[in-house]
Amino acid sequence: LIGPPLAQRLGVGFVPIRKKGKLPGPTESVSYTLEYGESDAVEPGQKVVIVDDLLATGGTMRAACELVRRLKAEILECLVIIELKFLKGVEKLESVPFFSLLQYD
Numbered sequence: 001l002i003g004p005p006l007a008q009r010l011g012v013g014f015v016p017i018r019k020k021g022k023l024p025g026p027t028e029s030v031s032y033t034l035e036y037g038e039s040d041a042v043e044p045g046q047k048v049v050i051v052d053d054l055l056a057t058g059g060t061m062r063a064a065c066e067l068v069r070r071l072k073a074e075i076l077e078c079l080v081i082i083e084l085k086f087l088k089g090v091e092k093l094e095s096v097p098f099f100s101l102l103q104y105d
Contacts, residue, residue, distance in 0.1 A: 002081065003051045015041045017050075017064045044072035055080040055100060058089025065096055 007014035042048060050064045061078055068075050075096055083090065083100035090098050 002053060006051060013041065017067065042068060042071045042073045046073040047076050048073045049076050050078045052078075052080050053082065055083045055089045055098075056087050058087075058092030061089065062092040062094075065093065 001016070003016070004014050048068050050061065050068065052061060052064075055061055055078075061080075065075055065078065077097040077099060078093060079098075080100045081102060083103045085103050085105050
């Protein structure tokens with residue numbers, strides 16, 4: 001997990017988004033081929049940055065964005081360490097600001 005140390009360093013909260021059945025407590029979910037769940041810790045109007053290790057086809061990041069929007073939070077940006085550009089996953093993010101540290105064609 002890269003999110004917790006990043007959130008701690010920035011002095012902000014952290015909410016994990018994981019596959020169904022991997023999180024304790026009440027969850028929200030969205031389907032996009034796989035089922036994903038998310039904690040109810042995001043409040044309406046809250047500013048959110050979505051962080052992941054890898055962007056491949058974009059399905060996971062798109063599902064995370066959909067969950068955050070459903071909870072009426074504001075997505076400031078999506079960040080990943082590695083982007084596999086040849087899979088064009090960023091196209092599924094529908095104009096959400098996006099940044100990757102490393103890109104592979």
